[in-house]
Amino acid sequence: MAVVLGPQVRAAVAHGLAHLDLWGRDTGGDWWALLVWEDYASRGLRRPVTILCSGWLPAVDVKPIADVDYTRVWRARLGPNPLTWPTASTSSDLHYGALSRYQHLDPPDGMTWTSTSARRRARIPRYEQAAPQDRRR
Numbered sequence: 442m443a444v445v446l447g448p449q450v451r452a453a454v455a456h457g458l459a460h461l462d463l464w465g466r467d468t469g470g471d472w473w474a475l476l477v478w479e480d481y482a483s484r485g486l487r488r489p490v491t492i493l494c495s496g497w498l499p500a501v502d503v504k505p506i507a508d509v510d511y512t513r514v515w516r517a518r519l520g521p522n523p524l525t526w527p528t529a530s531t532s533s534d535l536h537y538g539a540l541s542r543y544q545h546l547d548p549p550d551g552m553t554w555t556s557t558s559a560r561r562r563a564r565i566p567r568y569e570q571a572a573p574q575d576r577r578r
Contacts, residue, residue, distance in 0.1 A: 446531065448511055451504040452476055453542035454496065456556055461511065462529045465497065465519040472500035473519060473539070477529045482552040489555045492548070495529035496537030 446460035455478035463475040475497050481489040505511060519526050523539035537546060548554050 446477055447514055448509045449506055450474070450476070450509075451506065452478070452498055453502055454478070454498055454537075454540055454544075454546065455494075456480060458506075459503075461503070461514050462495070462531070463527060464500070464514055464516045465526060466516070467519045468521045473497045473526075474500050474503045475527065475529060476503070477531055477533060480546075480548075481555045482548045483555050484552050492535060493531060493533045494535045494537065494546070495531070495533040496540045496546075497523065497526055498540050498542070502542045 447462045448460065449458040450461050452459045452474075454476065457478070459476040459478035461474055462477050465473045465475060467473060475495065477493065477495045480492050480494050482492050483489040517527060526538070528536050535546075535549065537544075540546070546554075
């Protein structure tokens with residue numbers, strides 16, 4: 442079964458584009474966006490794997506993309522406790538709850554984030570992956 446993701450947005454928590462899964466309004470009247478995005482992590486020197494992440498970000502930190510229709514995104518009333526807010530409709534590997542653009546997001550245990558996808562990294566020659574001072578001449 443294919444995963445259906447919401448329309449794309451720009452958000453500080455995602456290295457690329459994120460998908461808007463749900464709008465939510467908390468008890469104080471502030472709007473939040475439930476986002477789903479891909480990130481890449483690796484364990485040691487192994488190839489990076491794709492990690493599907495999700496979390497709630499204040500709506501003011503989400504930037505729409507021109508000519509994208511956001512009217513079909515569902516809206517929800519959120520309770521006072523972010524721990525009880527809905528999770529993404531996709532079964533994400535990591536759900537972070539309420540986030541801010543300044544928050545450091547932890548990778549899965551024993552892994553580190555990498556900014557290059559496994560597919561793109563496979564095309565980069567190994568000598569280009571080494572630091573310049575470590576390359577043989």
